Amino acid sequence: AEVVEGETPEPTATPEPTPELTIRPTNDETLVVIAPEHPTRLVPGDNLNATERLLVDVLYDPLYRLDKDMNPVPELARTMPVVKKVDGLYEWSIPIKADARFHSGQKVTASDVKFSLRMAASHSCPLGRTLCEAVNTYMVDEPERDDNVVTITLSEPYAPFLTEVLAQLPILSQDDVKKATAKMVQAADRLSENRPDRLISRIRESILRDVCTDPEPPDGCRLADFRSSLEGVFKRAEIDLPSQSPYTDATGYFDENAYLAELLDRLAALAQVFDSGAQDRNSAALGLLDATVTPFGSGPYELVRIRDDGTYVLKANPKHTRSVAKIKRMQIRIEPDAEIATTQLLNGAADWVLEVRSDQADIIDAADGYRAASRPTDIQYGVLFNVRPDKVYFDQGARRAFVQCIDHEGLAKALDDERPLAYTPYTVTSWATPEGQELRERDEEAANAALETAGWQMAADGIRVREDGTRLSTTIAVRPTNVDLFSFANAATEQLKDCGIELIVDELDLTGGDTLDQMRHPNDFDTLMWTRWMGADPDTAVRAFESSRATSRDNVADENASGFVSELVDFHVAQARETMDFEKRAEAYAEVDAEIETLIPYWPLWYESTTSAVSDRLKDSDGSIDPAESRYDWDVSAWAFRDPGSAEAGS
Numbered sequence: 001a002e003v004v005e006g007e008t009p010e011p012t013a014t015p016e017p018t019p020e021l022t023i024r025p026t027n028d029e030t031l032v033v034i035a036p037e038h039p040t041r042l043v044p045g046d047n048l049n050a051t052e053r054l055l056v057d058v059l060y061d062p063l064y065r066l067d068k069d070m071n072p073v074p075e076l077a078r079t080m081p082v083v084k085k086v087d088g089l090y091e092w093s094i095p096i097k098a099d100a101r102f103h104s105g106q107k108v109t110a111s112d113v114k115f116s117l118r119m120a121a122s123h124s125c126p127l128g129r130t131l132c133e134a135v136n137t138y139m140v141d142e143p144e145r146d147d148n149v150v151t152i153t154l155s156e157p158y159a160p161f162l163t164e165v166l167a168q169l170p171i172l173s174q175d176d177v178k179k180a181t182a183k184m185v186q187a188a189d190r191l192s193e194n195r196p197d198r199l200i201s202r203i204r205e206s207i208l209r210d211v212c213t214d215p216e217p218p219d220g221c222r223l224a225d226f227r228s229s230l231e232g233v234f235k236r237a238e239i240d241l242p243s244q245s246p247y248t249d250a251t252g253y254f255d256e257n258a259y260l261a262e263l264l265d266r267l268a269a270l271a272q273v274f275d276s277g278a279q280d281r282n283s284a285a286l287g288l289l290d291a292t293v294t295p296f297g298s299g300p301y302e303l304v305r306i307r308d309d310g311t312y313v314l315k316a317n318p319k320h321t322r323s324v325a326k327i328k329r330m331q332i333r334i335e336p337d338a339e340i341a342t343t344q345l346l347n348g349a350a351d352w353v354l355e356v357r358s359d360q361a362d363i364i365d366a367a368d369g370y371r372a373a374s375r376p377t378d379i380q381y382g383v384l385f386n387v388r389p390d391k392v393y394f395d396q397g398a399r400r401a402f403v404q405c406i407d408h409e410g411l412a413k414a415l416d417d418e419r420p421l422a423y424t425p426y427t428v429t430s431w432a433t434p435e436g437q438e439l440r441e442r443d444e445e446a447a448n449a450a451l452e453t454a455g456w457q458m459a460a461d462g463i464r465v466r467e468d469g470t471r472l473s474t475t476i477a478v479r480p481t482n483v484d485l486f487s488f489a490n491a492a493t494e495q496l497k498d499c500g501i502e503l504i505v506d507e508l509d510l511t512g513g514d515t516l517d518q519m520r521h522p523n524d525f526d527t528l529m530w531t532r533w534m535g536a537d538p539d540t541a542v543r544a545f546e547s548s549r550a551t552s553r554d555n556v557a558d559e560n561a562s563g564f565v566s567e568l569v570d571f572h573v574a575q576a577r578e579t580m581d582f583e584k585r586a587e588a589y590a591e592v593d594a595e596i597e598t599l600i601p602y603w604p605l606w607y608e609s610t611t612s613a614v615s616d617r618l619k620d621s622d623g624s625i626d627p628a629e630s631r632y633d634w635d636v637s638a639w640a641f642r643d644p645g646s647a648e649a650g651s
Contacts, residue, residue: 029329030329031327031351032344033054033350034341034345035050036335036341036354038246039246040290042303043126043127043170043289044056044060044127044131044169045126056170058299058301059295059297059299059301059302060298061075061298062169063166064162064166065322065634065635066536067634068634068635070430070536072167076100077097078096078097081093081094083580091152091153091154094152101319102296102297103298103299108171108173110148110149110151116169116170120169120283126269126284127170128168130164131165134158135169138161139152139153139155158577159576159580159585160577162537163537164539164540167536170297173296177282177296180296184239184285187237187238190237191233196233200267203223206226224260226260227260231263239288242259243290250337250340269284269288270288298321300325301315302317312330312331314329315329316328320637323637326637326638326639327639333350345615351617352612353372353612353613356612360613361374364613370613371616371624371627372612373613374418374420375628376420377607377608377609377610377630378427378534378535379532379608380534381531382425382529382605383527385527386525386563387564388563393526393527396599397451398456401448401451402527403603405443405447405498405499407442409439410442412605415484415487415488420607421439422607424437425602427630429630430534430541431538434593451464451500456500459471464499464501475503475505475506475526476489476504476505476506476527477506519561520551520557520561521553521555522553523561542592544560544561544562544602545560545566546573547560547564547565547569547570550565566595569592572588573588576588612633614627616642617642618640619639619640621638
């Protein structure tokens with residue numbers, strides 16, 4: 001294809017031989033990464049897999065980047081925001097770096113930043129719920145005043161906007177996005193009266209029929225029955241179908257249901273393109289773009305090509321505004337087989353494995369020159385109590401006794417000795433986590449004494465009862481396929497019996513629909529094994545305890561499903577939102593943590609963990625790379641290869 005001078009060529013599927021499992025020359029300046037899954041698209045969003053997270057991280061730049069300690073540092077921005085109150089609104093001024101440019105060579109301007117924010121504010125925003133909701137809730141749109149300074153106006157003081165939005169939102173080239181999405185917008189026009197939403201409605205109505213629960217359901221009860229119809233819409237619209245590679249495992253098995261679910265999601269995005277106005281059309285179309293299109297970012301690496309075998313080939317962006325990547329080239333190879341990934345690492349054919357299975361981690365860690373380790377993620381597990389007046393655990397003393405009667409560390413570590421335990425409702429790496437936090441130790445005697453004092457008397461069957469006849473008995477819903485949670489819950493029931501507390505484990509079906517129902521009003525649960533994702537800012541963690549977010553008849557689905565109300569928590573959360581001083585914000589969140597630890601509407605248990613492996617051939621700006629650190633890979637552009645002749649290379 002002819003390339004016009006000054007333009008970045010689009011990635012092409014140029015056939016190249018699959019690399020052999022041989023040790024590469026020590027002077028090879030290519031960072032080879034083994035990733036477990038194919039990406040399906042190259043835009044940020046919720047539930048990204050490990051491959052997508054890495055690609056998004058290196059291909060795009062936000063205004064600020066969160067460092068190892070989750071503090072924002074300027075990326076495309078020149079300085080931290082200057083915030084002032086103007087006519088009852090809150091104006092954020094952010095100067096853009098003069099040398100900030102997109103991969104296409106165009107200068108990054110305030111217009112591009114505002115365009116990216118408007119995409120996030122769109123009702124069809126494909127960039128993730130937390131980010132899109134924050135923009136939609138707080139940003140007041142207005143024209144740019146200066147191409148070198150972006151002015152953002154918020155309706156109220158909201159300091160988390162810095163970390164939740166400005167450090168997460170990829171700044172996209174307005175011109176490149178419009179060019180890339182033009183085909184999708186035209187495709188929607190080509191469909192004319194063949195409205196995508198009508199097919200979506202027809203499919204949903206068909207698969208939700210009562211007869212579809214029969215042992216031998218009729219035609220029209222499976223997504224597979226609509227494959228030709230779904231693919232037909234995209235063919236008529238002249239939109240390429242997504243690759244089947246992400247839905248094919250190492251054995252060659254094709255997960256047709258997962259592929260068709262992706263088609264259905266894309267059809268919903270196409271329906272939004274069909275119905276939306278001009279600005280929203282671009283945003284909806286962005287969600288349709290898959291991983292083979294030219295990215296429109298300004299990150300430390302640029303996408304060069306995608307090989308036939310699914311390998312992503314990237315090169316360092318020589319004009320990156322903050323720091324030019326020290327390793328000039330990167331290859332991201334897709335290898336779902338954990339044993340093959342380990343072999344490639346140990347044979348020197350790769351430097352970094354994004355996700356490692358525990359049995360393979362032991363093999364890697366035992367080999368000289370390699371390090372495999374697990375680290376906590378931003379997903380936390382815990383027990384949520386329904387503290388409404390008509391519930392058993394409205395009684396604060398009963399909640400405290402529940403927690404005191406269980407050996408938190410013993411039960412959790414029995415399942416996994418390296419399990420990262422949770423002390424607070426925040427992420428492990430959050431600057432809001434108070435220092436010196438300790439786990440509650442089991443104190444069966446204190447728990448029983450407190451229950452006696454609170455009027456809970458032991459009945460003949462060993463379960464405590466109040467004078468009004470209320471039994472200290474609840475159920476907790478857990479999916480058996482989540483072996484750790486299921487095992488913990490069953491072991492906890494045995495320990496709770498020592499305090500006269502009955503906990504009945506209710507086995508959820510595979511869909512987990514019961515849990516979703518319980519999180520909505522009227523919140524029919526007493527105790528709930530809760531899996532919660534926590535964002536970059538501690539504000540995302542504390543919303544679950546805000547009084548204004550308690551679910552009710554008028555607020556059916558919101559963050560606070562437990563019905564917890566505390567004026568003190570509300571006060572400190574408001575304080576943390578009103579100041580840009582991180583030290584003061586940390587103090588406010590420490591007060592929130594103390595109140596939650598005292599009142600116990602929620603009991604944090606542990607964090608989900610993931611394991612990665614790296615070669616000692618790699619180093620970062622501080623020296624060695626430690627995959628046990630939660631944010632060890634926050635700045636891949638700073639990674640470098642050790643000098644093969646140096647003393648540190650042989651250590």
